[in-house]
Amino acid sequence: MLMDCLAVLRAAHQPERAAQFGMKEFRQGLRGPLGPLLPPASGRSDRFDSMRLFDAQGLVRDAVQDLCSEHLVPQVALEQYWPWARVRAEQEEQHLFDLMRRLAPEDYRRARVLLGTHAAGPVRELRRQWDRLWMRFDFFESVADWPWCQVDGWWYPCPVCRWPMRAARSGAQFDVRCEAHAPRGVHYQYTPSKGPGPGELTGTGKAAVAVTPLPASSDHLTVSRPVWRYGTLPVLLELQLRNELVGLPFVELEMWPGEQRPDEYDLHITVAVPGKRTRHWRVDAKAWESVVALGKALTARPALRKGLTIVLPDHQYSERYFLAAQVHDRGVKVTTVSRLANRVKAACGAPR
Ligand SMILES: [Zn+2]
Incomplete structure (x- = not known):
């Protein structure tokens, strides 16, 4: 299996570099951040450089499973080596x-x-x-x-x-x-x-x-697991936002209006302060492990609502720029739960 993987990795490198790539280096490289194993990133930074496959105990990290499912790892590879097929x-x-x-x-x-x-x-x-x-x-x-x-x-x-x-x-x-x-x-x-x-x-x-x-x-x-990651986790982000904003002056919240427009947005925030322009945020919360895969999935969507705000968990705040750059030309904005809550509070004049 490792030989197969090494062959795939070599094929991704320039020939001179591929020739030096031995099994020993490969095996050692798998224990640390993936950066040194990967071909040089062309242009923009590669989000997998700092990714680790194993935790401190030497066990495969749970995140790897989600990465496979988010990144369309071919089904045949999964059937052969991984018990939890992406297809499922x-x-x-x-x-x-x-x-x-x-x-x-x-x-x-x-x-x-x-x-x-x-x-x-x-x-x-x-x-x-x-x-x-x-x-x-x-x-x-x-x-x-x-x-x-x-x-x-x-x-x-x-x-x-x-x-x-x-x-x-x-x-x-x-x-x-x-x-x-x-x-x-x-x-x-x-x-x-x-x-x-x-x-x-x-x-x-x-x-x-x-x-x-x-x-x-x-x-x-x-x-x-997939229901937890793509069902439970985003709902928790949306509930967190609701709890922060409910009861604020001039703020109206509409949760999950999506039955007529499935999947378009899950939370509609309106701030109507008298004498000021009414502000709207149409929010879709996402809790993917990989913002790279999320970006790809979003850009592949034929109908992505203009003006949509994608909300990520707070701990992904440093990754929001990467995702924002990917969906910018579709008119979609990216932020985190706490950042959005602060913006809404500022818009309605509530203390942060
Ligand atoms: Zn938890």
Whole structure:
């Protein structure tokens, strides 16, 4: 497999450089940032230069899985080497939006909120919350089938998204963290207990509030990974924005008006201060791992609304320029949640 990959990489380099490229250098290069392995970036900086494939424990980072799915890694390669085929991810994402579009407007909005607030948990609780929508969605999977989030038979929901946090062994302990919210400080250390029952979970990040361990049993369910990434995470960004802006003077918020115009925008913010020009923001939140792939997907869209504002998580603030440059000529702006909230507050005269 490595020989195949090395051949592909050599083919991407100039012949002189390709000739020097040996297996030893390749293997070593895979352990660090990818920059030294890649052909020199032509013109603009390459976003993969600083990308790392493995974490400190030598395990493949979760982000790699999302990169494959976002970057159209050929299906045949995935079938051969990767258990989680991209095709499945894309089909699931499509499936999710097809299901959502069939809902009545009120149910559609309800389902969007539930994706953000009830993406995982005991089946009884999920069934109660999703209520009449429960039977309409089949994208829940059993936590019992997900070994990567289990430690001593328990799993820990992320305090932000409630999705299972990853548990990776680190010496005698485990690092437990939410892959999407670790940059916000959602990470912990787990020390196994001597007796029965779960061990001790100690917060190591600034957003690591106490979380209750749940048994990794088949009656604990969670939305599939693609539904989490492309369904749950953007909804959480939109809810975060709503919570910051709701109740401000002269501000009107419309959430998920998209049933007539699917996918166009998810949040419409209007600021109408008397005597001033009315301002509008039509917002679409995106939580892709790769802004490169996101940029490609957006530019490939035939109908991209002019004046749309793409909102990224705050930790991607340094990547917003890259994406903005890609979609600038389509009349689309790019910002982060906190930046947009501040702009709206400034427009309505509220303190930041
Ligand atoms: Zn999370």
